[in-house]
Amino acid sequence: MRVIHFAASLILALWANASAALEVEEQRTYPGTGPTTLRILSTADLDVFEPFLLSFQASVPEIGIDYTVSSSAEVFRAVAAGEAFDVVISSAMDLQFRLANDGFAQSFVSDATEALPDWAKWRNLIFAFTSEPAVAVISTRAFAGLPVPRTRQDLISILRENPERFAGTIGTYDVRSSGLGYLFATQEARISDAYWRLSEVMGRLDPQLYCCSAQMIDDVSSGQLALAYNVLGSYAGQRLAGPEGEGLQIILFEDFDNVMLRTALIPNTATAVTEAGAFVDALLEVGNRTEKGEWVLPPLAPSSAQELSFGPIRLGPTLLVYLDPLNRRAFLESWQSAIEQTPD
């Protein structure tokens, strides 16, 4: 009963509590030479996005940028509440889709949007500019002497056979608070029942729950975690390349992968529509690049490994299924009973 209550309050937080002010995580303004400032609301961390913002401004210096970072649920709530932004970027495809479906986005057509493959846009309302798989990050030290798991089944066996070694050192999303975590979890549960077995196994190991990929990866590299499950491959790749990357290994499971599309939309409330269009065009141009390049966010083109799997999560009405409060409640109930098993 307590769980249901919690879930219900979360639903309220998501959809009913529209009047509350936006919870801002980060915010930075890049003044332009002209009078227009593009207000961007995004779930992507500043340090990930800044290179792109700077290169965009280098090409169009007259446009100022006001970049606000918030959680995907907050982003959704703010747009649905009619707060004024020019471009909305989010990794939570389902929430972005719902904004488009429910009529909060405006249509935009340009050469760049026409060049997008069909699966990377919906009704010219939302546009994908990255495709990012969910990966697991392991600490090679913690896994010393053990084989590197190649499938989820491998991982289940390893965790089950070494409960002492992994107790308290497994990290995964708290799907109650993370939109992206919820999306990955629901899609995985839909594709394979290995998800629930894995969650059961993790639940027995007193898992650490996180809001965001970045912290989870940090904790793996600091040695606090042995395994971070379902983190964004792009963030992990960035960390692996850095000085703290030593001792980290990224695992892209072979049984299937869960590929998320990071999407942008222009909300109805946008005032600088032309500039927003230019910004989306620039995003899509980068998204459509063929070389991996400098930027940590991967391009849209599926890698050869992804071509074998189901392809990215589909932009379509199926994304509404797990957003339904009843479904959410049911899923969170199952998830909670799997993940939150108190050992006593």
Added chain:
Amino acid sequence: MKTSGSISRRLTVLLACVAALLSVLSWSMVTSFARQAAERTQDNILEASASIIAEALRSEDGEVRLELPYSAFSMLGAISEDRVFYHVTQGGATLTGTPAISADFVSPAPGQTRLNTTTYQDEPLRVAAITRVILAGANRVAVTVYVGQTRYGVSLIANDLSRTAALLSIAFFTVAVALSAVVARTSLHQINVIAEAVARRGPTDLRPLRQTPPQELAPLLQSLNRLIDRLSRSLRQSEDFIAEAAHRIRTPLATVRAQAEVALHSVDDVTEKKRMRQIIRAVDESSRSAGQLLDHATVAYRSENIPDTAIDLAQIASTATAALQPTADMKDIDIHLDANTAMVRGDDVLLESALRNVLDNAVKYSPPETSVTVRVRTAGASGEITVSDSGPGLGDEPFEKYTERFQRGKNAEGTVGSGLGLTIARDVVLAHQGRIELTNNEGNGTCVSFILPRA
């Protein structure tokens, strides 16, 4: 000739208009069918989706529970990028979803489905509703599932098919116009056949037209034949009249001549005798002219029905020569007959009168004490009669003129004549499918030939 426009063109335009009308009609019909089909498909999908959701309803702890099935939504997203909304009510209260879509909707009776088009966010929204009764604890609760979808996909498919139908209609129209032109031309072909049959006829051919006309042209053909009949009858009447008149003139003339002959012998005075001879010559000329008029009428009358009898041209030649012998003798002209057998088919009376007229010319225009040759030969597929004299020749006028009715040559000045002789000859020869040739002999004289097909 001034015409009142072309039937063929009018027919083509008319048929093209019909084709255009049919094209537009078929296009609009296909368009509306396409739209209906696309809408029905959407309706089926919406109904299926709503019933899948309804089937997922269950009760637990006295509460209605629902987990939206993934498949209910995947089928909605499968064919189009349409916006999707749903609403589930439990005894009138919202269980989940967007209440606005079912606002103007009477929920269907349990077990029933209902479809309705409403407007949501200024867009038409097709909504399927299905009601199911769930036993929640002790209560029976009616739960209604509404699933709504916008209609972009429907319009897209319908417009696509409509465009294809339009292209097909244009193609149909083009083909139909081309066919119309062909049809118009072939239907008018019958008229042309009759027109050509009339045009092909010889100037004296007044037989009725024997073509079997299409039903629509029968009246035209009938009245044409009636006209021809009337024409030939009145023509025959006037010819009969001429023949009758000629005959009636000739008989008293013969009496006058006989009396003049008697008178000639009974007077002694030289001047009286001279006068009497002039009278006799004039009477002869008049009698000959009357004879020619009679001949001409006979030709016109008999050439309508040339019999298929075999005739020897040599026979004709000897009869005609014999008939002209007395006249020739008067001028001391020797008629030389050189005849081989040459068989043709036709009317001996006509052929003889034709030859007689030509021989008459030869004798008339030749100076006395000369000779005239009549030759009968076969050459290839034809039989020929040639009359050759050593007179003055035909002169330098176009020869066709001599065969025209009442036309006389300049060289004939001073001689008496009616201008009918060669006309009779020509008409007879033409009626026998032959031709007449007029040439000047080398040196002097005229040569007239009948060339007739051999039997």
